[in-house]
Amino acid sequence: MQFLAIFETGNVHRAAEQLGISQPALSMSLKQFEDELGVPLFRRLPRGVVPTEAGEILYRYAASARHSARLATEEIAALASGTVSKLRLGAGVAWTTTVLPSVLSDLHTRYPGMLIDVVTGVGDQLAALFLAGEIDVLLAAGSMSELDAPDIKREFVVNLAMRAVADPDNELARRDRVDPADLVTVEWAGFYEDEGFLHLVQHYMAERGLGAPKIALRTNSAAALTSLVKRTNVSVAWTAPSQFSPELRLRF
CATH class of the missing domain: 1.10.10.10 (Winged helix-like DNA-binding domain superfamily/Winged helix DNA-binding domain)
Incomplete structure (x- = not known):
């Protein structure tokens, strides 16, 4: 301790x-x-x-040991009191509006007595919570070097498509196709502290000889991100396509 x-x-x-x-x-x-x-x-x-x-x-193992001790204490207390078990699940913002709802429904059906705590955030934030033992399972996109440890099991779940999206009234959204170069000229909205996204989009643009897009607004809420894109002059966001309409069709 x-x-x-x-x-x-x-x-x-x-x-x-x-x-x-x-x-x-x-x-x-x-x-x-x-x-x-x-x-x-x-x-x-x-x-x-x-x-x-x-x-x-040492911290990875010490935090894991603390987490295991906490779970053991909770499980013993639940056994003594007859209360339900608990799953603490962390998920990226896009996951909560796409894959996760059906997963939670299935878990509730299979384990009706289990309490499920869902923590939403970006991958970097959730990885820190996972390593600290605050969540049991992490759903996140991309590779995180801090999770490359022998005591952490990783499993591929699904390909979650990501798209640049805009409000239907936006000029870019009215085009048949959009070049990646067009996206560099407009302001973007994105998720707060999503360093993984920033790295990926910078790499994506650099491969095409382009600079990084300007992030003008950030939030940790998918609903707020939708509202920001629709009600401000920010042009596009990069997120799960089910949250917005229409998608921007990119020309590669």
Whole structure:
């Protein structure tokens, strides 16, 4: 718990306050732990600490152990009280409006006594929650290097098509086809903190010798994104096609 507190606060003093112990005692405990392992877990900076590669590795396993202990406690408590089991599911914003509804319906039918908590967000946010043990299953698009660990099982689910979309009254939406170069000249709306999307779209445009599009508006809500595209002068968004109409037909 002491290591996790230091890692997650990034500061020995704040971690000590959180744990209710003195900073010297926590610093001594950390040094003894590092001496036992034979490697430093953090690099000391003037205003805090940052994990070393060894610290990053240890955090994955320590967070997983904490998560397992929490699940065991919850399951034992549920067994004692006769209450239902629980699944904590994290899903990308596009998934919640496409694939996930039918999945949730099927889960509810198969396991009528199970409580399902659904957390919606972008992949980077959900990956952090998953690694911290806050969610049990993660549905997200793309590859995330932080999830490339031997204790994490990954499984392909489905290809979820992504399209550039616009309001029907937008000039681009009235065209028969749209060139990728046209998309660079207009403002975009997108999901908040969706770094995975930004990387993919920049790569997509760079392959065609184009610059990255300008992101003018961001939100973490699919409904809000729809409203922004329809009611502002932002031209396009990049999302699951079922959320908008019409799609922009791209010429490659």
